[in-house]
Amino acid sequence: MKDFLSLAQQRQSDRAYDTNRPVEREKIERVLEAARVAPSACNSQPWHFIVVDDPELKNKVADATSTRILGLNHFTKQAPVHILIVEEKVNLSSGFGGWVKKKDFAPIDIGIATAQLCLAAEDEGLGTCILGWFDENKIRKLLDIPDNKRVVLDVILGYSTQSERPKKRKDFQSVVSYNGYQTK
Numbered sequence: 001m002k003d004f005l006s007l008a009q010q011r012q013s014d015r016a017y018d019t020n021r022p023v024e025r026e027k028i029e030r031v032l033e034a035a036r037v038a039p040s041a042c043n044s045q046p047w048h049f050i051v052v053d054d055p056e057l058k059n060k061v062a063d064a065t066s067t068r069i070l071g072l073n074h075f076t077k078q079a080p081v082h083i084l085i086v087e088e089k090v091n092l093s094s095g096f097g098g099w100v101k102k103k104d105f106a107p108i109d110i111g112i113a114t115a116q117l118c119l120a121a122e123d124e125g126l127g128t129c130i131l132g133w134f135d136e137n138k139i140r141k142l143l144d145i146p147d148n149k150r151v152v153l154d155v156i157l158g159y160s161t162q163s164e165r166p167k168k169r170k171d172f173q174s175v176v177s178y179n180g181y182q183t184k
């Protein structure tokens with residue numbers, strides 16, 4: 001079993017997958033359970049997860065995430081599973097708190113649930129890539145999502161064929177300070 005820090009360090013955005021290996025439903029469900037129990041402002045849980053693992057539908061969803069002109073997200077068809085995260089209404093307390101404090105809590109909550117989902121996937125030996133770039137209207141149509149709902153993220157899931165890359169990150173000292181704001 002991996003310790004949590006190793007899990008966090010090893011998770012990466014995987015952009016190549018074994019196209020012949022589907023993901024077991026039990027694994028998908030464990031990964032989603034990790035997202036379901038994530039914290040959210042006032043326990044609002046403003047999310048809905050749509051699992052797309054039907055191969056034909058999944059390919060249509062993948063097409064809606066990629067653009068040939070910009071060369072973006074060309075790898076997304078390889079992943080056997082796409083999980084679309086739809087933003088749901090926040091509850092009264094979260095909405096009121098967000099209005100008073102001028103903070104939109106729902107996308108923050110969804111980000112946290114997504115992080116838990118990706119780390120749980122890593123723990124299951126699965127690769128993920130979070131996608132923020134996609135044609136939201138096309139996805140709404142394909143998955144019968146009402147027009148007034150935002151589709152915030154698409155997380156793709158599968159058995160990765162990529163090896164581990166070293167992380168490119170800002171230095172620890174430049175993003176952390178003790179007892180006051182200091183940057184280096």
Ligand SMILES: Cc1cc2nc3c(=O)[nH]c(=O)nc-3n(C[C@H](O)[C@H](O)[C@H](O)COP(=O)(O)O)c2cc1C
Nearest residue numbers: 011012013014015073129130131132133134153167
């Ligand atoms: C909100 C969000 C949106 C992202 N959208 C995309 C995307 O559309 N396509 C993509 O290839 N990667 C996307 N990524 C992955 C980031 O590029 C990646 O997390 C970052 O470069 C760090 O690399 P790592 O995840 O491999 O550690 C997204 C990540 C986040 C958190």
